[in-house]
Amino acid sequence: MITDEPDSVRVKAINGQWIxxxxxxGRLAQHLFDIHAQAESFAEEERLxxxxxxxxxxxxxxxxxxxxxxGR
Numbered sequence: 001m002i003t004d005e006p007d008s009v010r011v012k013a014i015n016g017q018w019i020x021x022x023x024x025x026g027r028l029a030q031h032l033f034d035i036h037a038q039a040e041s042f043a044e045e046e047r048l049x050x051x052x053x054x055x056x057x058x059x060x061x062x063x064x065x066x067x068x069x070x071g072r
Contacts (some may be wrong), residue, residue, distance in 0.1 A: 001028040009046045011039050011058040018058070023045050 003026055010021045011015050018039035020031045024046075033039035047054060 002012060002026050003028050007050045009043050009050065009052060009055075011043045013058060022048070022050075024050060 002049050003023055005023045005028075006027070007025065008021075008023045009072045012019050012021065013036075014047070018033040022029045022031070022043075029045060031039075033042065034050065044054065046052075049070050
C-alpha cells in the first residue's frame with residue numbers, strides 16, 4: 001500500500017495481539033505479533049533501520065479487574 005505519510009513505526013494492541021505498523025518510503029507494512037516484547041523489539045529495529053528516534057513502549061493490555069470479597 002502506498003501512503004503520503006512520513007516514515008514511521010507504531011505499535012498498537014488489537015484483539016489481544018500486537019500490530020507493528022511501518023511506513024517506509026510511502027509503503028505501509030503491518031506485522032502481527034502475539035507477544036508484546038517481540039513487537040517492541042521488532043519496532044525498535046525498524047526505527048533504527050529507518051533512522052527514526054526511539055519511542056516509549058506501547059502500554060500493556062490491561063488485565064480485567066477481578067472483584068474479591070464476600071458477596072458485596
